[in-house]
Amino acid sequence: MTHLVTFAKEVDEDKVTPGVLGFIVFAAMALAVWALMKSMSRHMNRVDFTQVPDPKAEQAEQAEPEPADAEASGQGKQKQG
Template sequence: MPSMSAHLALTQLVPFAAEELDKNKVTPGVLGFVVFAVLAGSVWLLMKSMNRHMGRVSFEEAPDPSAAPDTQAATPGK
């Protein structure tokens, strides 16, 4: 019965954890640091990839038709 021995081990460790717990000091711990580091690394990689992809974009804007002079109105007879 592996689950029974694991249960006994956990019940024996709980009092030790309760004695070491300081209720006035709460920290994120190692898991919080690892999660933050993974998020920061992924954001950095996404920004690097975005800058690379934006550098490859060649975009030429079409002239604004309202700003250009109307050539059809300037030539009478057409």
């Protein structure tokens, strides 16, 4: 333990550095971020972005009557009076 005390006296007190432990923590965090980005990229490439049509929406579109603006433009049924 006495050899650490002599080493502490040799260290410049005005100079503050993160040291080896700081580098190891930073490197571990960088590797973790890289691994997460690689995993996310792999998962995003597997996603299928084609949308499946909703069968309920198709049935609702087929059951709708003619739109009101079609009658106004003369395309609807003619009224006889």
